[in-house]
Amino acid sequence: MESVQAIKQRFGIIGNNQKLNRAIEKAIQVAPTDISVLVTGESGVGKESIPKIIHQLSHRKHGKYIAVNCGAIPEGTIDSELFGHEKGAFTGATQTRSGYFEVADGGTIFLDEVGELPLTTQVRLLRVLENGEFLKVGSSQVQKTNVRIVAATNVNMFEAIKKEKFREDLYYRLSTVEIHLPPLRDRSEDIHLLFRKFASDFALKYKMPTIKLTDEATLELLKFRWSGNIRQLRNVAEQISVLEENRTITGQTIRGYLPNATSNLPAVISNTKSESDFSSEREILYKVLFDMKADLSDLKKLTAELMKHGNDKDVQKNNEGLIQKIYGNESDAEYDDTEDDLEILSIPEPSSTSLVDTSNMSALDKYHFAEEIQEEETLSLQDKELELIKKSLERHQGKRKLAAAELGISERTLYRKIKQYDL
Numbered sequence: 001m002e003s004v005q006a007i008k009q010r011f012g013i014i015g016n017n018q019k020l021n022r023a024i025e026k027a028i029q030v031a032p033t034d035i036s037v038l039v040t041g042e043s044g045v046g047k048e049s050i051p052k053i054i055h056q057l058s059h060r061k062h063g064k065y066i067a068v069n070c071g072a073i074p075e076g077t078i079d080s081e082l083f084g085h086e087k088g089a090f091t092g093a094t095q096t097r098s099g100y101f102e103v104a105d106g107g108t109i110f111l112d113e114v115g116e117l118p119l120t121t122q123v124r125l126l127r128v129l130e131n132g133e134f135l136k137v138g139s140s141q142v143q144k145t146n147v148r149i150v151a152a153t154n155v156n157m158f159e160a161i162k163k164e165k166f167r168e169d170l171y172y173r174l175s176t177v178e179i180h181l182p183p184l185r186d187r188s189e190d191i192h193l194l195f196r197k198f199a200s201d202f203a204l205k206y207k208m209p210t211i212k213l214t215d216e217a218t219l220e221l222l223k224f225r226w227s228g229n230i231r232q233l234r235n236v237a238e239q240i241s242v243l244e245e246n247r248t249i250t251g252q253t254i255r256g257y258l259p260n261a262t263s264n265l266p267a268v269i270s271n272t273k274s275e276s277d278f279s280s281e282r283e284i285l286y287k288v289l290f291d292m293k294a295d296l297s298d299l300k301k302l303t304a305e306l307m308k309h310g311n312d313k314d315v316q317k318n319n320e321g322l323i324q325k326i327y328g329n330e331s332d333a334e335y336d337d338t339e340d341d342l343e344i345l346s347i348p349e350p351s352s353t354s355l356v357d358t359s360n361m362s363a364l365d366k367y368h369f370a371e372e373i374q375e376e377e378t379l380s381l382q383d384k385e386l387e388l389i390k391k392s393l394e395r396h397q398g399k400r401k402l403a404a405a406e407l408g409i410s411e412r413t414l415y416r417k418i419k420q421y422d423l
């Protein structure tokens with residue numbers, strides 16, 4: 001059996017905290033079995049490494065490993081994502097499609113944020129866990145699959161059960177073994193270690209000297225509550241590494257990077273869900289922003305066409321795809337499989353404004369300033385988009401199909417983005 005130390009090295013896990021070691025040890029112990037594991041812990045504590053360790057140390061390691069972020073998939077499409085659908089199951093289902101449970105046969109599925117699963121999906125999941133059976137959406141033919149499930153959650157499952165948001169029977173089925181990762185504030189011996197590791201990583205990445213902390217600065221890190229845990233510590237290390245010219249970091253400098261450092265509430269009071277969840281909420285907000293931007297750019301294209309040609313039949317015909325995309329089709333609202341036309345995450349590229357010939361359109365000229373402002377905004381949004389894409393690809397080990405599904409864009413769009421960002 002590989003030692004905890006060797007596993008840490010192999011999976012890039014930093015820290016010597018006893019609870020962390022115990023969690024890794026548990027993962028090593030359960031890996032060779034097919035026992036379902038529930039990984040618990042606040043957002044940003046490093047839950048995603050556990051299912052990877054379990055998969056890699058199991059007899060399934062040559063099978064597929066699929067990580068699904070249950071909180072990021074819209075309720076209307078999640079059954080189809082997980083279990084697939086039959087051609088004609090709903091408007092837009094133009095062909096039969098396999099879900100993750102079919103694709104991952106013989107492998108492992110990591111259900112991240114499992115507490116977010118809709119109740120109807122929970123019923124399907126329970127069935128798979130109980131006897132390996134599932135139905136594609138729109139099909140009555142029972143299919144079999146052999147998948148190991150590791151789930152993770154940062155919500156209090158007992159609370160969710162009490163509020164009837166999560167099935168109790170499913171909870172017990174998922175959590176045969178529970179692996180809990182401690183919050184960073186309870187691992188104070190690891191804080192400095194992690195910070196130094198991140199600082200040296202970012203120094204390398206940005207080709208700058210490594211930042212160094214004064215004793216007072218280190219103390220500030222130890223005192224802070226880290227509600228976003230290691231993810232938050234990493235972000236702070238990155239910001240300081242990039243922004244601070246003076247590479248010796250004082251306590252005062254650090255305080256400037258710690259939100260509400262002065263009103264750092266005691267653990268009990270500030271331990272609310274909204275706080276521990278902030279990073280995923282931020283991601284969702286960015287996604288909504290991207291969607292809105294895409295809609296806006298579509299609307300602009302359409303408006304420009306209308307201004308140029310008026311609302312005649314040809315305009316409607318030539319822009320059928322666009323009109324459909326913007327206004328949809330009532331019956332299509334739930335799910336649209338005609339991915340080719342969809343670019344939900346799309347942000348107009350700098351050159352895309354030239355798609356519209358503005359030479360004799362005085363009305364549009366007026367918007368030149370607005371256009372420029374938008375370009376700047378687009379830049380920072382593009383950074384965020386890049387981050388989202390990178391993360392999703394990472395989560396799915398470079399598998400574009402899965403990343404595209406998670407991001408809600410077509411594979412073709414993702415491919416274009418990968419080229420655009422030179423990923």
Ligand SMILES: Nc1ncnc2c1ncn2[C@@H]1O[C@H](COP(=O)(O)OP(=O)(O)O)[C@@H](O)[C@H]1O
Pocket residue numbers: 012013014015041042043044045046047048049194230231234
């Ligand atoms: N022990 C650790 N050592 C190094 N990096 C870590 C460690 N734990 C977490 N991280 C990093 O922190 C970030 C958040 O981890 P993640 O597994 O996504 O958290 P969670 O899924 O619990 O929200 C990731 O960038 C991850 O690489």
Ligand SMILES: [Mg+2]
Pocket residue numbers: 044047048112
């Ligand atoms: Mg996570």
